[in-house]
Amino acid sequence: QVQLVESGGGLVQAGGSLRLSCAASGPNVMGWFRQAPGKEREFAAAIRRTDSSTRYADSVKGRFTISTDNAKNTVYLQMNSLKVEDTGVYYCAARRRQFSRLTTTYVDWDYWGQGTQVTVSS
Numbered sequence: 001q002v003q004l005v006e007s008g009g010g011l012v013q014a015g016g017s018l019r020l021s022c023a024a025s026g027p028n029v030m031g032w033f034r035q036a037p038g039k040e041r042e043f044a045a046a047i048r049r050t051d052s053s054t055r056y057a058d059s060v061k062g063r064f065t066i067s068t069d070n071a072k073n074t075v076y077l078q079m080n081s082l083k084v085e086d087t088g089v090y091y092c093a094a095r096r097r098q099f100s101r102l103t104t105t106y107v108d109w110d111y112w113g114q115g116t117q118v119t120v121s122s
Contacts, residue, residue, distance in 0.1 A: 002027055002111040004092045009116030016120075017080045022092030022113060025073040029095040032066060032077045033106050034118070036088035043104035044090070045077060055102040060086075082120045089115040 008020040024030055031046035045066035046055045054066055065078040075092065092113035093106070103109075 002094055004094060004111055004113035006090065006092045006113040006116040009090060009118045011119045011121060012082055014082060014084055014120055014122050016082050017078070018082065018118060019079070020077040020090055020092075020116060020118075022075040022077075023073060024075050024092060024094060027094035027096075027111065028098040029100045029102065030066075030068065030075045031093045031095075031102065031109060032075075032090060033093055033109075034086075034088040034090045035115075036085070039088075041091070041106045043106065046102035046104075047075065048099075048102060049075070050098075053102070055104070057104065079118070082118075084120050084122050087118060087120045090118050091115045 005023045032044040033041050035041040043057050047066045049068045063081045068075045093109040094111040096110040
């Protein structure tokens with residue numbers, strides 16, 4: 001079973017930045033989803049580690065950057081210009097097949113981390 005371990009969440013003021021990390025050895029297609037209180041889990045960003053191709057939700061495009069350090073087997077989500085509405089639990093995810101699409105639907109994803117809380121205050 002693939003193990004995904006997120007870290008880097010915390011409390012930050014609106015306009016600030018955080019970087020999330022996901023220890024993820026093996027999977028090629030990686031992503032980040034988030035879930036605000038009382039809302040469904042939603043796509044934030046995804047990356048294919050072999051070629052660094054990326055996809056972003058419209059709500060985070062231009063503010064968030066997903067990247068990977070293959071030597072460290074780690075995927076990052078750099079979050080800048082944070083807004084209160086970015087608050088939620090952020091989950092690292094992976095798809096099983098090496099060349100899967102960077103889909104936005106969470107049920108397409110096969111492996112999940114435990115989540116890390118991000119709270120943005122006004």
